[in-house]
Amino acid sequence: VDNLSSLTLNRLSVYLRALRQLQEEGLRRISSQELAQRFLLSADQMRKDLAQVGELGIRGVGYDVATLRLKLEAVFGLERQHLAIIVGAGNVGSALARFPGFNSGNFQVVALLDNDPSRIGTVVGQLPIRSSLELREIVAGTGAEIGILTVPAEAAQENYEKMVDAGLRAVLNFAPVQLRELRGVRTKNVDLMILLEELAFSLR
Amino acid sequence: VDNLSSLTLNRLSVYLRALRQLQEEGLRRISSQELAQRFLLSADQMRKDLAQVGELGIRGVGYDVATLRLKLEAVFGLERQHLAIIVGAGNVGSALARFPGFNSGNFQVVALLDNDPSRIGTVVGQLPIRSSLELREIVAGTGAEIGILTVPAEAAQENYEKMVDAGLRAVLNFAPVQLRELRGVRTKNVDLMILLEELAFSLR
């Protein structure tokens, strides 16, 4: 299981979330049909997606909720924790530092960095802001793999390169710029302006 | 110009941002080739995308930066301002209320709502938090079109429906749930867990 498209991965995340909920409700088995109905998904597509990661269902019966959940978690590498560092302690960075999805579950923010000396030491959520100059040591010391980039647009490319250089292997970029992506790093962008412009389009 | 896919719209946003930068630099003309090189895009794709919104270039010459920019802004309906309301004044909602992309340019946040009585009145950025109960009046009074949903997962569906009911025509959802989408509303999701899981996948 290795070549999954971004589209497929997103849907697998959605299935995983659904399965977690079903398991909490105590359900043991579910068919693609039922799951699709319940969560407004396509049963056909779900089966195709799941088929890409293995033969996981039982014909005539359906899927075992717990087994499938574990399998999907394994696909995402969620048996172990993933540590993240946030670079840029402005509005967005600070909000993410307090995001409940971190500090619970499979992801954890282990450091929050900023280059404004006057902000260093300030505690946000549980974390004290540290200097961006310490990036390399912090990555090495904590073993963090994921970088979350929340600096202003002008500083994004430079910080991105430093993050990759410091050893981070995946970056989630919130700065509104087209990064020149580096090889060997998985980079995803969340660009609020692009999202808003798409919404605006549908309002004409 | 009416049926543009989400993929195409995202790229048009990217081109628009590039053009704004080029115009600021004082450039008057650019070819698809140059623009692609400069911003790491595909020249072929750019021409195809632009062809969907009109015949905008001059063969043998290229595109006029100012004209193309205006045309793209018109496609997105950015000649006029779009007003937005944020529902949920937690970490994410508050961070977005202070986001520079709002209160400058074509989008503006006109209200920040929460249902926790103890938070009402607190000023975030420039805006006082108001009661979610006032949603309908605020939408009607301000003429806001866009809703930004930043409430906890459990409350998302309910608030989404209220927002649509109050007259909002586009919703940007940050809550980590699969909304049952309503007709007549453009809905986009930003789901941090899904993004993180996709990054985790590439770390196995």
Place this chain on the structure above:
DNA sequence: GATTGTGAATAGATTCACAGCT
């Protein structure tokens, strides 16, 4: 001579429909 706009070719994603298990 340069560069667009576009039809044709290719690649990728989704949907259909049914054979194959349980």
Place this chain on the structure above:
DNA sequence: AGCTGTGAATCTATTCACAATC
């Protein structure tokens, strides 16, 4: 009898390549 897994069909997106235009 019921539901999965999957090949075949369809639909969508991207890339190629070149005729049309300046």
